[in-house]
Amino acid sequence: MENTIVKAENYNGYFGDNHVVKDVNISINKNEVIAVMGPSGCGKTTFLRGINRMHELIPGATSKGKILLDGENVYDMNAIYVRYKIGMVFQRPNPFPNLSIYENVVAGYMLNGLKVSKADKDVIVERSLTSAALWKEVKDSLHKKGTFLSGGQQQRLCIARAIAMQPELILFDEPTSALDPISTSSVEALFHELKANYTLIIVTHNMQQAARVSDRTAFFYMGELVEFDDTKQMFTNPADQRTQNYITGRFS
Amino acid sequence: MEPRIGIRNFKSVLFKSVIIFFAFVITIPLIIVLLYIIKQGITQVNWHFLTHVPAPVGEAGGGIINALVGSFIMVGVAAIIAIPVGMMAGIYLSENPRTKLAYYSGLCVDILQGVPSIVVGIVAYFWVVKPLGTFSALSGSMALAIMMLPIVIRSTEQTLNLLPDSLKEAALSLGVPYHRVIIKVIVPCGFAGILSGITLSIARVIGETAPLLFTALGNSYLSVSLTKPMESLPHLIFTYATSPYDDWHNLAWGASFILLMFVLILNIVTKLLTRKWKIQL
Numbered sequence: 001m002e003n004t005i006v007k008a009e010n011y012n013g014y015f016g017d018n019h020v021v022k023d024v025n026i027s028i029n030k031n032e033v034i035a036v037m038g039p040s041g042c043g044k045t046t047f048l049r050g051i052n053r054m055h056e057l058i059p060g061a062t063s064k065g066k067i068l069l070d071g072e073n074v075y076d077m078n079a080i081y082v083r084y085k086i087g088m089v090f091q092r093p094n095p096f097p098n099l100s101i102y103e104n105v106v107a108g109y110m111l112n113g114l115k116v117s118k119a120d121k122d123v124i125v126e127r128s129l130t131s132a133a134l135w136k137e138v139k140d141s142l143h144k145k146g147t148f149l150s151g152g153q154q155q156r157l158c159i160a161r162a163i164a165m166q167p168e169l170i171l172f173d174e175p176t177s178a179l180d181p182i183s184t185s186s187v188e189a190l191f192h193e194l195k196a197n198y199t200l201i202i203v204t205h206n207m208q209q210a211a212r213v214s215d216r217t218a219f220f221y222m223g224e225l226v227e228f229d230d231t232k233q234m235f236t237n238p239a240d241q242r243t244q245n246y247i248t249g250r251f252s
Numbered sequence: 253m254e255p256r257i258g259i260r261n262f263k264s265v266l267f268k269s270v271i272i273f274f275a276f277v278i279t280i281p282l283i284i285v286l287l288y289i290i291k292q293g294i295t296q297v298n299w300h301f302l303t304h305v306p307a308p309v310g311e312a313g314g315g316i317i318n319a320l321v322g323s324f325i326m327v328g329v330a331a332i333i334a335i336p337v338g339m340m341a342g343i344y345l346s347e348n349p350r351t352k353l354a355y356y357s358g359l360c361v362d363i364l365q366g367v368p369s370i371v372v373g374i375v376a377y378f379w380v381v382k383p384l385g386t387f388s389a390l391s392g393s394m395a396l397a398i399m400m401l402p403i404v405i406r407s408t409e410q411t412l413n414l415l416p417d418s419l420k421e422a423a424l425s426l427g428v429p430y431h432r433v434i435i436k437v438i439v440p441c442g443f444a445g446i447l448s449g450i451t452l453s454i455a456r457v458i459g460e461t462a463p464l465l466f467t468a469l470g471n472s473y474l475s476v477s478l479t480k481p482m483e484s485l486p487h488l489i490f491t492y493a494t495s496p497y498d499d500w501h502n503l504a505w506g507a508s509f510i511l512l513m514f515v516l517i518l519n520i521v522t523k524l525l526t527r528k529w530k531i532q533l
Contacts, residue, residue, distance in 0.1 A: 054425060059350070084427020094418040097531045098440045108426040111436045158422070165426065 004071075005030045005169055005199050006051060011065035013046040013055055020046045022223040023065070030168070033195050035214035035231065036203045039246065043223040044203045048171050051201070052086040053079040069169070084112070087162030087170035087198075092178045093154030095146035095161070102142040104157055105129060108165040124164050131197075132160035133190050152183020159190065163198070170194070172202040176209065188213050207247055211235050219243045286512070293509025296502050302510075305474055306488070309497055316507045318474040319488035325476060326389050326468060326484055327458050330396035335450055338401050342408025342446075343434060349413075365402035372398050373463035381467055389475070389482035392468030399460060400453040407449020411442040444529040451522040455515045461486040485511045 006028040013021035021043040028034050036044045049055035050063050053074060066073045074082045095104045105125045109116045116124070125142065129135040134156040138149070146157050155175060162170050176184040191200055191213045204210050210217050211231060218228040219240075227234060227243045238244045300315055307314025341357065348354050372395050380391035415438060423433040439446070461484075464470075469481040470491060485507055493504035 052425065054421065057421075057424060080427050080429050082427075083425050088425035090418055090421060090425075092418055094416070094422040096419070096422065096437060096441075098437070098443075107423075108428075111423055111426060111428040111432055113432065161422075161426070 003029045005069065006201070007066075007068040007071075008047075008051075009066040009068065011047065011050060011063065011067055013043065013050050013063045014061065015046075015058070016060040020223050021050065021063075024225045026218060026225055026228055028199065028201065030199050031195055031197075032216060033191055033200045033202065033214045035210035035217045036201060036220060037205065037207060037210045037217060037246075038220035038226075040205065042220040044218075044220045045173055047220065047225075048173055048201060048203045051169075052088055052171060053082050054088065084108075084165065085167055085169075087165060087167035089155070089158050089162055089170065089172045089175045091174045093151055093158050095149075095154050095157050097145065097147045099146060100143045101129075101138050101146045101149070101157060104146040105160050105164050107161055128160040128164040129157075131163050131194065132156045133186065133193070134160055150183065152179050152186055155179060155183065155187055156190065159187070159194075163194075167198065169199045169201070172200060174203055174205060177205070184209075207235075219246065221246065289505070289508050289512050292505040293507075293512075296506030297509060301506055306472060306492070306503055307499070309499070312499070314499070314503060316485070316488060316503065316510065318471060318483040319485045319507060320510070321474060321476065322389065322468070322471070322482040323458060323485045325478070326392045326396060326464070326482060327454055329390065329393035329478065330400055330457060331450070331454060333393065333397040334400035334404055334453070337397075338404025338453075339408050339439075339446065341401075342405040343412065343439070345405065345409040346412035347434075361402045361405050364398070365406075368462070369395075369399060369460050370462040370465070373465055373467055376463065376467045384479070386479065387467065387469035387481045388479045389468050390478040392464045392482065392484070393478070395463035395467050396457045396460060399457045399463060403453035403456060404446075404449055407452065408442070408446050411445025411449070412438060414445070415441055441531050444526045444531065447529065448522045448526045451518055451525070455518040455522075458518075459486050459511060459515060461490050485514075 004027050006026075008024050008026045011021060011024045012019065020041075024047060036048060038044045046055055051067055051069075051074070055061050055063055056079070063075070066075065068074070069077075069082070069085070096107055099107060099110075102121075102125050103110060105128050106116065106121050109121070109124075126135060126139075129138065134153060137153060138157075141148075146154065149157060155178075159170075159175075176187050179187065188209065191202065194200060202210075202213065214231045216229065217231045217234050219226045219234065219238075219242075221242050227238060227240045229239065234243060235247060238247060300313060302315055302320065303317050304313065304315035305318045306316065341361075345354050345358055345361075376391045376395035376398070380394050381387055384391070419437060419441060420433055423437045424430075428436070464484050464487050468484060468487070470487045471481045471483045475482050489504045489507045489511070492500040492507070495501070
């Protein structure tokens with residue numbers, strides 16, 4: 001299917017002997033917002049980090065199986081190139097504290113030593129910050145340090161940093177879990193807008209959030225992908241008993 | 253219970269008073285040393301003192317230019333050797349704390365820190381002075397570099413340990429190769445701490461005499477050659493303070509004053525720089 005951007009084939013993730021993601025098969029389409037939900041320790045974050053090969057950076061962490069990005073197995077590609085192609089936003093906002101807001105947005109270019117003209121950088125910064133719904137708030141303080149922003153603004157700055165690299169796919173690892181409700185809603189509102197140009201995979205432990213923002217939802221439990229379906233369908237009429245139990249709050 | 257509350261309060265107050273008292277007491281030695289050396293040394297210092305070599309016995313005047321230049325050159329060369337090596341090792345220790353190499357390497361750093369400076373001097377003597385067949389500034393720098401290493405390594409390691417992993421992940425997730433992550437993100441973010449370790453190590457070795465006794469040896473004349481004996485401030489103080497002549501004693505006091513001022517300024521500058529470059533995480 002040419003509309004598929006990410007496809008996992010029998011993907012397994014391990015921490016040493018600990019088998020945390022078990023035989024996951026999933027196919028994600030372009031311009032979809034996918035929520036990945038499940039209780040703590042269900043392997044959802046490990047799966048996400050397997051996609052851009054961040055998982056293997058943890059000592060002892062390994063993985064098996066394939067993850068195809070545009071039909072090509074990321075485990076046959078250079079890991080650095082995979083991470084360059086796929087954007088990622090983390091649980092806690094992590095702007096570079098030594099760089100200004102402006103520099104943070106173009107950090108992907110700067111840190112990789114790519115030569116970009118000042119004019120091009122200006123364009124990238126404005127476009128990325130606008131897409132991240134942050135431009136209006138920071139346009140007069142672009143050369144201040146990114147760490148002076150509030151938590152929600154910092155997280156949107158991190159999103160802008162990911163967008164600046166023009167990835168097709170952006171991974172979000174519980175992007176709002178460290179934010180207050182107002183910042184959370186501003187980041188969630190952003191997902192809807194980003195959908196037009198990017199594919200988003202959002203790991204969340206918050207069911208309501210999954211229901212609010214996603215087109216399709218994947219439910220992970222004990223390392224298995226239990227169910228993957230339209231979000232509406234899953235929240236109204238889940239196929240699997242375990243999904244039913246989870247969304248009705250019988251375990252968390 | 254109740255009747256004991258008075259006693260318990262009293263004990264608390266007593267304890268607090270005791271720790272405040274000792275916190276105050278420990279400042280006294282430094283103040284005494286400072287005042288005494290300033291009193292003895294400041295009258296010796298003038299332009300002539302800073303720009304001339306020591307005068308022979310019986311001749312008036314004379315200065316410490318040979319020792320000033322010597323100390324700067326030897327510590328400078330030592331820093332050039334120790335800083336890159338120490339930073340690299342510190343980065344490794346911070347990045348790979350659980351490896352065998354890190355364990356043994358860290359152990360060596362700790363032991364090296366405890367090695368008496370005179371022993372470091374002997375080692376430099378056998379490594380550099382003997383093979384080259386001459387006392388030299390270079391061998392002195394080698395000895396000082398070995399003294400600096402543990403401080404630079406540990407301060408680099410400890411500074412980088414304080415940086416959150418999320419910082420590294422942010423850079424790695426942008427496809428930045430590991431070496432650039434370290435050079436462009438990790439080291440700049442820890443720069444203030446690393447810098448303070450470096451200045452601290454310089455302040456520590458600039459007053460070292462023992463490692464220079466049988467390496468740089470000392471020189472009554474101004475020399476800038478790394479392959480020849482060279483004077484240094486602490487060695488000059490040692491030589492002239494143990495001489496029987498009053499003129500030379502005065503020279504030693506003046507040199508002590510300069511050395512002390514240098515260490516003091518270095519410490520203050522370190523504090524200021526650290527504050528200026530401190531990165532808000």
